[in-house]
Amino acid sequence: MRRTPLRMAALATAALLALAACGSGDDDSGDGAGSGGSTVSDATIQAALEKGGNLTVWAWEPTLKEVVTKFQAKYPNVKVNLVNAGTGNDQYTALQNAIAAGKGVPDVAQIEYYALPQFALAKSVDDLKKYGAESLNSTFTPGPWASVNTAGGTYGIPMDSGPMALFYNKEVFDKHSIKVPTTWAEYLDAARKLHKADPKAYITSDMGDAGFTTSLIWQAGGKPFKVDGTNVTIDFSDAGSKEFVSTWQQLISEKLLAPINGWSDQWYQGLGDGTIATLATGAWMPANFVTGVPKASGKWRVAPMPQWQAGGNASAENGGSSLAMPVKGGNKELAYGFMKYANVDEGVQIRLDGGAFPATSADLKSEKFLATEFPYFGGQKANEIFAESAQDVVSGWSYLPFQVYANSIFNDTVGKAYVSSTTLQDGLNSWQQASAKYGTEQGFSVK
Structure with a gap:
């Protein structure tokens, strides 16, 4: 999914x-x-x-x-x-x-x-x-x-649902004495430490993905899309969007993200050989590890999502x-x-x-579901983490009534931040403007 x-x-x-x-x-x-x-x-x-x-x-x-x-x-x-x-x-x-x-x-x-x-x-x-x-x-x-x-x-x-969790390569983390991050600030530090220790290794891969971006903004409490009938507001200057941009821009600027598209052969290879060390995604992911990265069985584990604020317990959906x-x-x-x-x-x-x-x-x-052991994750009862994440999904999120179109132009707007001097915030602003223009043309009242 x-x-x-x-x-x-x-x-x-x-x-x-x-x-x-x-x-x-x-x-x-x-x-x-x-x-x-x-x-x-x-x-x-x-x-x-x-x-x-x-x-x-x-x-x-x-x-x-x-x-x-x-x-x-x-x-x-x-x-x-x-x-x-x-x-x-x-x-x-x-x-x-x-x-x-x-x-x-x-x-x-x-x-x-x-x-x-x-x-x-x-x-x-x-x-x-x-x-x-x-x-x-x-x-x-x-x-x-x-x-x-x-x-x-x-x-x-x-x-189904996609409450998010952090999948991480325990073998890579142990090799470089990296602590599993509990906040996105710690995640940034882990990215720096890993790439310094092994220039071929990255904390994760990202070339710009609409679903991933909106999920992290969602987790940060952002509500950039508001829909009331045909009245639509698009605003990426909200606090949650800024929270995401403040961390992710550093990962982009410092070249700490593998320039690899998800679901490509190179991506699967990176997950398998340890050059991509984490993946923040939905709870539907385990089956894809089993079938797509079989040789890494036993090396990966699951942890709760890093938090934007220390001590928080916020999550979001990704997929479903x-x-x-x-x-x-x-x-x-x-x-x-x-x-x-x-x-x-x-x-x-x-x-x-x-x-x-x-x-x-x-x-x-259910006890049966929560007690399920995942051999791929070293026998870990990962459903306990996924189930907790499902209960911690931040409420109040809305998608655009033309989200399919908006996502189709994501790489032409926000995606530029990954391959040029365009900043992530400028990319989001461009996405906002292009989506608003389209919505207006379709008869919505867009603010």
Whole structure:
């Protein structure tokens, strides 16, 4: 469930927002309940599951394969076509194009939390309150639940979450007598000590990533995006943004960050050979270590996120997805039944067994989950750290209603700070201006 910069979304975003006029009243492709009208009862949903039919689900999350297998075993009259239409932006582009064309739209789609408001704004996904989703608020942790609730509706069911933690190479830290940092000031000192001891080694890699940047600002208490209907405020002069800039600019200026893009072959190599010593990211990361960096098993450990203020316990989300129902999809009751099975009922444990990180409060508190030992991390019970992080996510964060587009231009604005004399603050200001210009062109009142 990684977060990567979206480079192509600008081509499709205007088309998505233009679909705002194409709400459920124009939907003639579905054969179930639309987003309006009376509430659909649990009995009606169960009857749809028993009756069966065909479902098309677009998702890239690997544990859903086993969910589909067991779902079909429980409901043998249902046939699920699980399609990997691409990861993140690739799928969003395909989904936007299918919606615009009015054909080939899936019944269920995986949509990351940061992207969901844009689809909700365009009225291209159903408000799930009609199906009783509003009653699930106590089922999920606050961060993911807040992420699927926007503009007065519930537009997805949380599938997982990405409370942040610091993954660090214990072998490298021990070799150079570096203490695991508890604050970002200590993290900066550790970066200096490591690079001085081994010029080939870096505390982490970063070439500019929208998701990572906003997550650290979020953790610092920043709220650069404020949304009230069509009124939007973008302000990177807030205290949290400045807190982030004050530390990260030093890491950039002193060349203490490996100039390597995340998820590249060189990045995996750096994680494996110790030249990239830490990674601050979401709790979904362990499975990627196991499959992507197998030779480093036993060398890495997990620690709580460094704090912006000594003694703090603030965290943020990085990544995570929901399952949503495109308005132009069909089989509504059946689709909702599948989503609930996958994200609320039996499917949750199936996905946990496959290595997913839950968004469900009960699972985060279960003894079995917390006691899980991770051989890759030397037998460490890492879920204890992840679960605590999930409870410490700073409240009040908002994404832009056009965040997909904003992230697509991140490297053209903030990214310049990593490769030129542009400062990080100037890059954020440029991102602010370009995003505001786009929002205004799309009919928002942007301040």
